[in-house]
Amino acid sequence: MSGRCCHGQTPSRDIPGPGKCLALPDGAPLPPGDYSTTPGGTVFGTTPGGTRIIYDRQFLMECRNSPGAKTPPSNLPDIPGVTSPSVEELKLENHHVQNCEEKVSTGEEEQFDMDI
Amino acid sequence: QNNKAAVLPAPPTRLKDDDSGDHDQNEENNTQKDSEKEKNDREKPQSTTKRKAVVPGPAEHPLQYNYTFWYSRRTPGRPTSSQSYEQNIKQIGTFASVEQFWRFYSHMVRPGDLTGHSDFHLFKEGIKPMWEDDANKNGGKWIIRLRKGLASRCWENLILAMLGEQFMVGEEICGAVVSVRFQEDIISIWNKTASDQATTARIRDTLRRVLNLPPNTIMEYKTHTDSIKYVCWPGGCCRLHVCSGSSVHGTGLGRNARVR
Numbered sequence: 001m002s003g004r005c006c007h008g009q010t011p012s013r014d015i016p017g018p019g020k021c022l023a024l025p026d027g028a029p030l031p032p033g034d035y036s037t038t039p040g041g042t043v044f045g046t047t048p049g050g051t052r053i054i055y056d057r058q059f060l061m062e063c064r065n066s067p068g069a070k071t072p073p074s075n076l077p078d079i080p081g082v083t084s085p086s087v088e089e090l091k092l093e094n095h096h097v098q099n100c101e102e103k104v105s106t107g108e109e110e111q112f113d114m115d116i
Numbered sequence: 117q118n119n120k121a122a123v124l125p126a127p128p129t130r131l132k133d134d135d136s137g138d139h140d141q142n143e144e145n146n147t148q149k150d151s152e153k154e155k156n157d158r159e160k161p162q163s164t165t166k167r168k169a170v171v172p173g174p175a176e177h178p179l180q181y182n183y184t185f186w187y188s189r190r191t192p193g194r195p196t197s198s199q200s201y202e203q204n205i206k207q208i209g210t211f212a213s214v215e216q217f218w219r220f221y222s223h224m225v226r227p228g229d230l231t232g233h234s235d236f237h238l239f240k241e242g243i244k245p246m247w248e249d250d251a252n253k254n255g256g257k258w259i260i261r262l263r264k265g266l267a268s269r270c271w272e273n274l275i276l277a278m279l280g281e282q283f284m285v286g287e288e289i290c291g292a293v294v295s296v297r298f299q300e301d302i303i304s305i306w307n308k309t310a311s312d313q314a315t316t317a318r319i320r321d322t323l324r325r326v327l328n329l330p331p332n333t334i335m336e337y338k339t340h341t342d343s344i345k346y347v348c349w350p351g352g353c354c355r356l357h358v359c360s361g362s363s364v365h366g367t368g369l370g371r372n373a374r375v376r
Contacts, residue, residue: 053180055280057273057326060214068176069218073209076223081231082187083208083224 170241172213180281182241183291184210185220190233210241217279227294227301228268238275239291239306251290256310256339258319260303260329267294267301270327274303277326284322285315303327310339 063069076083172178185208208224211217227236237245247253262270271294277283278292283305290306307319316337323335 052281053178054282055177055214056282057276057280060276060280063177063214064218064222066215068173069215070222071219072223073211073216073219075209076220077206077208079187079206079208081225082234 170210170212170216173215176213176215178213179211179217179279182210182212183217183238183279184208184241185224186235186237186239186245187224188235188237188245205237205245214279226268227271227296228265230296232296233298234296236271236294237291238278238293240289243290245291245293245306249290251308252306254310255290255306255308256316256337257293257304257306258316258323259336259338260323260327261334262301262303264299264301267296267303270294270303273326273328274305274323277322278305282322282326283319285318288312288315289319310337 170182186205187208188205190204209220211220224236227234230236239245240251243249243251260270271292274292274294278289283289285307288307288309290308292303292305295302295304305319305323307315309315320335320337323329324333329335
């Protein structure tokens with residue numbers, strides 16, 4: 001089960017570019033407790049150290065919108081200015097900022113203004 | 117998931133202070149010298165509390181490792197050496213899946229919105245964000261200094277790459293830190309074996325890719341005793357400068373040439 005771009009045998013080739021591989025098809029569930037299975041066929045890559053679970057940025061960002069990713073953790077400590085108190089405001093702000101950033105940071109284009 | 121079992125909690129030791137090594141050299145040294153007395157006070161970290169193992173939920177996407185978010189903040193006006201590290205560093209929580217990560221991340225402020233002398237740390241579960249942890253004691257870190265306004269985006273890109281196992285260096289990654297400071301912010305990623313140049317080079321190259329670093333970005337690799345500075349050029353990274361000993365702390369090179 002050597003993924004197309006995710007096994008570490010050949011150091012010059014095995015660093016996948018963002019968004020180029022390993023996206024799990026939408027809705028493909030992972031069977032709980034059986035992580036060696038490869039639903040969708042591309043999430044898992046074999047490396048010399050064993051099987052590794054690899055996700056690219058795009059896939060992780062897509063997971064952010066799933067319902068299970070939005071509920072606050074039950075054990076979130078209350079740290080003023082860090083995790084509290086205005087969770088709703090933070091949500092709105094995060095989404096706003098994220099949306100703005102996504103527009104400018106897709107693909108491989110330069111993310112920084114250079115004025116050195 | 118066999119790898120998860122290999123990450124065991126290390127014996128509690130002194131939590132590190134400033135990951136960056138950029139500021140407060142004197143405070144740092146003091147901390148190391150007079151830490152013995154306070155060590156006992158500090159050796160009751162949160163991890164001694166019995167915790168239920170964190171596992172991915174049904175239909176969630178498991179991560180290669182469990183990770184723990186930490187937050188630390190230096191109280192203004194008080195010398196570090198007199199502070200309990202337990203008061204300064206807090207565990208926010210541990211997650212085992214992509215979805216659990218987002219639950220924490222979406223309910224934490226972004227680093228660019230933190231105030232004061234603050235840090236977010238994201239380390240593999242069982243590795244404390246401090247030099248003395250067994251996983252870190254032979255290690256080092258890549259450091260990138262950022263002008264204000266970039267930390268949130270760079271931090272997100274950095275930790276997504278770490279969680280998604282984009283660095284391809286086996287077990288080498290320990291964790292990542294974002295440090296909010298007065299005039300600049302610093303992100304860093306820690307690995308276990310500072311002497312493994314193939315690993316550190318691969319981490320450096322992955323950082324350049326996932327952070328979209330512009331040319332001329334200063335990247336420093338630091339261990340306890342050495343610091344090597346690199347400049348990214350379009351064709352690759354060149355070694356700029358080699359320093360030995362802690363005198364490298366506070367050098368102005370990185371600040372002047374940081375990402376603008």
